[in-house]
Amino acid sequence: MDATRPTLAVWKFASCDGCQLTLLDCEDELLTLAGEVEIAHFLEASDEVAPGPYDVSLVEGSITTPDDAERIRHVREVSGTLITIGACATAGGVQALRNFADVREFASLVYASPEYVATLDTSTPISAHVRVDFELQGCPIDRRQLLEVLSAFLMGRKPNISQHPVCFECKRRGNVCVMVAHGTPCLGPITHAGCGAICPAYGRGCYGCFGPSPNWSDGRPNTRGLVPWLDMTPDETERVLSTFNVAAFREEDHELRQPDTRGTDDDPPE
Amino acid sequence: MAKLMTTGLSALYDALRRAGYTVIGPTVRDGAIVLDELRSADDLPVGWGVTLAPGGYRVRRRDDQAAFGHSAGPQSWKPFLHQPRVKLWEADRVGDGFEVREERPEPPRYAFLGVRPCDLRAIEIQDRVLMGGRHTDSAYAARREGVFIVAVDCTEPGETCFCASMGTGPKSGPGYDLALTELIDDGSPRYVVEVGSEAGSAVLAEVPTEEADEDLQACARAEVAAAAEHMGREMPALGLRDLMAESLDYARWDEVASRCLSCGNCTMVCPTCFCTTVEDTTDLTGEHAERWQLWDSCFDLGFSHLHGGDVRSSPKSRYRQWLTHKLGTWHDQFGSSGCVGCGRCIVWCPVGIDLTEEVAALQAERDQRASGERGAP
């Protein structure tokens, strides 16, 4: 049996480790997982590294340095299936704020000798560099979803990961909508489901941790349609869209600045 | 023969409990009047009302002691009968094959206390959809069987209600065991009761009542009749089914699609929407599998996925599916409208899209087209 156990590797790029820790957080299932796969490369859990190639790789983090841009190619080469986990790996993470500013300015504020810091101007998702087989959204990713994706890949079936907005989960869970009933701004209608609508369940609006939902049109949500109902100033709107998925939502933000050409509230044309 | 309950609602609540029912009814939670299990009649939202608007809902204090002085809340009775998540079966690998188990926990025996006329009709519609054809939804049927329904006529419709236009209220139609009319006097409200079934009669026998005299009955009728004149919304009185069939290429669909988020809230809160999807899962070992049925919505991009792609990929085609199904093709499929005028889809749409307004706009576009045709040489 052992010889046929698939191997699993976990890789880290620019990230906070939260998504990898989700794997360790699968307390009840971790032993089962270790029985089904050989965890061959997982530095967060063990220094022992078995040589590749690996059947499945979980990749956390974004690409922010020239070294990482090289290393991800190596990871791709030694991986059968490559799954990216979390907002950094799928969208560039909060560190992608640098994409819209001057990274050298940031560096000079943080480091005493910024000239020793080799860094790229941008923070980009893994998919901008190599082919990715599956992207799991979230900041951090959801434990149940990670187990679902791993179970699916082990079985050779499609994972049940829905791309519709958080509102679907929110309604199935029986939450009272915080936007409608309390006037709390909520990004749920434009955000990829997966968290189980945790924030609205505790009376808070959705922060968009799982990134934009592709459910509306052309792989994008209708951010422009939601924004006027959030009851926020343009500044507040920009800030709420500029968190863990800033680069993914920035496309929306950019669009928000364009004049609306998609129809008006007027009566139908004469 | 109508009766008057001579004590408050707690006598009715207690009688339902003694009869073995789990009582579900309105109660204040999370800033809304939701439907939930009532541990006593004190859980009822006495003295609470609601203010409704497209995309807006607020509870407010009333200056009387009405327990039913509110209209449709965040969800209908649907989650209790047609649950958002149902495990259809599970299976374990045994030797070369596998063993399938279809165990359903025994559903509670529900009494629904405070079913509004629109929701009563919606339950009847879901009965037809989920139990009427050749293929019964057995999970629904098991939960629906033996539900005791206490309907309450509407005497104070909300700003988004239009049951009068849909012919579903404000007077309770058939299907109830007991139907109440709440009369708000200076002190505690009084309740006029009508009996709709033997079960209703048996429960009412346990509640202190007296004959309701003709004056009182006339008063109850007048209150309900007045409510019909105070609907917050109106559905245009015209052949909706024809309008839906004729309007498929109208410009209004593009306009509403630019505002619609495809978030699915309208279908989830609609008391008649019934669509579900099925998810098959396996665990890490591959020894155990489960099949789940989940609420779905025609606003989900993958809802219309067939080999080769999504049939309704544009948001326009999805909004159009929702409205034309509710108001048009539902007639062909199930012999009635799929809308009962509860107004929930208007209130709980995060961007306040109002189907009565959409219908009016489609009608205006049709009129314009017609006058254009007449005007043409």
Ligand code: SF4
């Ligand atoms: S609380 Fe947020 S996620 Fe939930 S239904 Fe309302 S808008 Fe959607």
Ligand code: SF4
């Ligand atoms: S379509 Fe809207 S108003 Fe009609 S029954 Fe459904 S939720 Fe209520």
Ligand code: SF4
């Ligand atoms: S309107 Fe949509 S979700 Fe509702 S029953 Fe029709 S197809 Fe299903």
Ligand code: SF4
């Ligand atoms: S009509 Fe409103 S509730 Fe329905 S999908 Fe569109 S935005 Fe969501």
